[in-house]
Amino acid sequence: MEFDPESLKFDENGLIPCIAQDVDTREVLMMAWMNAASVARTLETGLVTYWSRSRQALWIKGETSGHVQTLADLRLDCDADCLLALVRQRGPACHTNRRSCFYTALRDGDAVELMVPEEV
């Protein structure tokens, strides 16, 4: 069935959340936002491209750091209001140089750090 990008449900800011998951380890790496142009660019270039809400600009993940995400598969959910990008991650995904942004667990009322920054 032909995919119509218009069928995606963007929020009132024209954005849709995109979860990045490592296609090999299946680790969830990060969540960021895309607009229609990001989705199109990601599919065209094979490099995961978000929308930076702080900079209000297209954000090719890793463009500065080199920690790019190469797209393996892009999926959408049943409501078409969330995306899942299966990616090959070069270097750490998190800007803190940790492998994943989800490095803090909530356990028994405490915040527990699960990962240390990688040497890059």
Add this chain to the structure above:
Amino acid sequence: MEFDPESLKFDENGLIPCIAQDVDTREVLMMAWMNAASVARTLETGLVTYWSRSRQALWIKGETSGHVQTLADLRLDCDADCLLALVRQRGPACHTNRRSCFYTALRDGDAVELMVPEEV
């Protein structure tokens, strides 16, 4: 370090996205929203509890269908504006009775269905 629920960054509607991932298979199952009360209830009860935006009410996942999510670990990301719940999923996670909500892939301009509904 003691966790302060106030340190989470909720959006202008008082909500934070929460990704549910199967703790065993590492499959990403769904994404839904939580408010502060949902986060507290999830941690207290061990049953993943979202905020239903359509019903504007707490939503104990699986309360009606029986397809509950038992919390194994709750994590937050580096910006404290997204949660990752590692869960044990009873039955399918998706309301379409598919294992995951992310059953559609975008490949070469087409929407490809990757999973069929389970018998429940």
